[in-house]
Amino acid sequence: MTGTVLTTRRVDAYHALTVVAPGIAERFRPGHFVGVAVGGPQTSMLTRRAFSVHDVKPDYGGTVEFVFAVRGPGTAWLAERRARDPLDLVGPLGRPFPLPRDPVTCVLVGAEHGSATLFTVADALQGRGCRVDFVLGGDSADRVFGALRARRMGETTTLTTEDGSLGMRGRVTDVLPGVIADVRADAVYACGPLEMLRGVTAVAVEFDIPVQVAVEERMACGIGVCMTCVLPVIGDDGVTRMVRSCVEGPVFRGERVRFDDVGTIPFDALGAPGGGTRNVG
Amino acid sequence: MTGTVLTTRRVDAYHALTVVAPGIAERFRPGHFVGVAVGGPQTSMLTRRAFSVHDVKPDYGGTVEFVFAVRGPGTAWLAERRARDPLDLVGPLGRPFPLPRDPVTCVLVGAEHGSATLFTVADALQGRGCRVDFVLGGDSADRVFGALRARRMGETTTLTTEDGSLGMRGRVTDVLPGVIADVRADAVYACGPLEMLRGVTAVAVEFDIPVQVAVEERMACGIGVCMTCVLPVIGDDGVTRMVRSCVEGPVFRGERVRFDDVGTIPFDALGAPGGGTRNVG
């Protein structure tokens, strides 16, 4: 589980670490994430940090790259890693993005570090003959990750920033309807903050096309044992369950996620306190 | 308080760190120690580690060197420090060795890492025209610190190892009476494990010469506020008190330390439970 940092780089507001981790690279599929131990020996930081895999490469038996912004002490520690430092990773974790069988047109929507997740998805889609268009956003130009690469890979790339410093002023959801209409999209893939995923899902539902979203919930384990990362998701049977985003997600069909009820236990969820489904097996 | 590591070196079984710390170097006197924060940001290791200062130099405004053996997680972390790493030190701490006014003959006795403390003492003594003889010991040759330097500095140097791999087989206390007699010592300075300090003190008392010992007790603060580092010491008034080895020591007159009662509260200590001195102000 202990890999070695191969390279570190800064990309605008983000840091990227490439780690030699053949066991993870080998089994990787787009949408997977890794759990990274932070702080080194005797650290007081007990929980692993989750990061989407940005890229995998075959070098040195297999490397994994992830992209992050410094947010708290764990990411601050990661930002100080240097080449050759050991790094303890668990992965690949989570359910990857389902890919269409047919060569359809897909819009890939990313905000902030969420964009980093999209490029392996784009690769895989293009490998199946899909057309890929990007919509990437962020607060400001330095927080829009991967614009250049998107321009190289995508048929079209639309950028948004809240402050107007790059692309259109506004949010990805402001431009998404136009893009979907223009490219006649068949499906949407989205990564980013919950609020954005909710908006993207609403747009896709409007256009009646499938949307796959990758959510981020606070995770203590990433492997399905702690039950802390749940959110209300409607199952095939129509029943809402509190499902774990680490093993049943992080990728969900957008319209199945009850975005408005995240952070609550909906009264009609299976096992909700005093709910109608109490005593339903 | 944050210094910068200037150099690191290995000396047999020991590690030595030289740290740029002008504020400490400036005020240093032989016998002082430093409190070193270990583990870096977000560490779970809360208490500073105490190390005697082995050497100070004027380079870069003032450097401090200390010598240590890896013992637990704190010293393991220190052993991994590299040049230019920051290191958080508090010091100089403790009461230094009192030095004689007259140019007398002193035997300096060290065991294990305790030997590292003696060289600045030797320097200061020689600066006052004292004759210095060394007795250094350790479990094995690689644990006898500073033998070469002692040979350069001392009139005589006697080495002992438990396994006979260097010098005489045995302990410093086995050879000390001979050395004291041979050099007609006027005073003894000693650093090392408690058991050794007890033995050295007994020898000095036998010869009726003063002995200064530097003790090591478990310390949480090193600055006199936590009261964890106490040992029973007889005061000028003949009363035994539980005194703090960090501020009232670590250097004591050997015969004042009640070695046999370390780890207990002697019944006649001031404030002992149910003791005769209860209610004595």
Next chain:
Amino acid sequence: MRTYLGHVELANPVTTAAGCAASGSELAQFFDLARIGALTTRSITMAPRAGRPTPRMAETPSGMLNAVGLQGPGVDAFLERELPWLAQRGVRTVVSIGGGTVAEYTALARRLTDAPGVTAVEVNLSCPNIEDRGRVFARDGAASAEVIASVRSVMRYDVPVVAKLSPDVMDIVSIARACVDGGADALSMINNPLGMSIDTEAMRPSLAAVTGGLSGPAIRPLAVRCVWQVHAALPSVPVIGMGGVLTGRDAFELILAGACVVAVGTALFHDPYACLRILRELEELLAARGFHRLADAVGLAHRPPGAPTRHRTDLEESSL
């Protein structure tokens, strides 16, 4: 390195802690569950439970807070799917149960009586007693004893009943004693002390449930103290020790304090292989110190100063 929980033999002393291994199958991808002493289930409740809203976890210095709220499928689904899955794989299973009334605990125990594959029942007493204004059972010796006595009376005689205690009490020994008097075959400690943290950015409690259970190495000193006190008072009662065990050294610490089984909880979140690693480290530690049997180390730190280290060789036989 076999050990005994009451008269039940376990191949080794390392188990998962209740609620830290979900249904078991999640960990099975990482290692063979049959290799650990036992797997302890999450606390099973009568009805399925959706648990508490999120955020359910917050990291704290050397620990974490959780407020999961016993999310689980309910006893029917547990008996139908989870327990048989474990039994088929030969996994020794300690079934943890949680309830809001004595009757609910008893009903759960009754459901387990005929279920194959129940190695022991651990009664999670850290549940609010809905008949006593939500006061947690574990904080009240009489209520705890009542639950234990009732569960004991319906469980098969050969399935040990383990009372799981909370450290949030005035005197853990009196609660332990009440449980043993009530019929507990073994004791398990410690459940999470109640803690809280505040997100200083949002200026609100970090957890949706406001307070949560503290776990991880931060609480190990509390766990060692509880195990020590209870073992000192009740040396013949087997104790499952838990709380902040990350390494074999930590497990050994609880064993020296008096535990004959050690459960691993939060460490699993950090290291899915924690149980087997801890077991290996513990075996190495014991071997390095010349122990041939685990029982020789159980409670050894209680020996009077100066006593030889091996004076308790009769412990294994008398561990019930």
Next chain:
Amino acid sequence: MRTYLGHVELANPVTTAAGCAASGSELAQFFDLARIGALTTRSITMAPRAGRPTPRMAETPSGMLNAVGLQGPGVDAFLERELPWLAQRGVRTVVSIGGGTVAEYTALARRLTDAPGVTAVEVNLSCPNIEDRGRVFARDGAASAEVIASVRSVMRYDVPVVAKLSPDVMDIVSIARACVDGGADALSMINNPLGMSIDTEAMRPSLAAVTGGLSGPAIRPLAVRCVWQVHAALPSVPVIGMGGVLTGRDAFELILAGACVVAVGTALFHDPYACLRILRELEELLAARGFHRLADAVGLAHRPPGAPTRHRTDLEESSL
């Protein structure tokens, strides 16, 4: 950033925790003691006390255990040397007192009544009650209330009496309420929970006293929870919060939970300048969030979700 402890004004909310600043003079080499809100003394006892044997301390994850046993010079020497030294330097001084009987606490309080320079008296209730088989006062609401009432009755009316509570209880709110009913002007929490560690090399308890008090960031979640619960139940009672405060953020966390004064203990062992650093960091945090008065932040995390952050501007005046 002034704050109030009862009707006594402190220049700022940062104090030392009892027993963590020795006689005060030790810290004076590092900074001017008059710059902190107050200095809390070690718990003063009637007779001089030699304390417990060594080892008295052991490091634990994000914390430490101590068993100092109230080593100190006794009240005579305290009044003769330590208190005047502090008073001369204009140091606001909270005098902590410890006793084994109600009478002893009362006698101590009486000795303090006429002593100049006593800003407040903090009653360390975590002492064994020798009249109740050594049961710690703080674990028993009635015994705590008796001590507080008796101390209150002999102390000068303008010197607040602060009851210092232990987290090792079933229900901290009921103890807090008993103390307030007994006459406590303020509450202080938390004292060290009881912990233990075992040296796995020696296979013996790490501390000579076997068990010891756990302090440091490991216990902060317990401290936040206690302050929160007590502030929720008794919002008008001033609380001195402590337990694992290392930074301004940590102090702010306790303030948001309901503390109007924050004490720094173990952090002083790591950083002799901790009090002033924490004060500066706290001031910066408050300024960055637009607080003009400390009182506006006290207990703010209790506001109902969605409520504006500044709804408690009347708190300062009513903080007694």
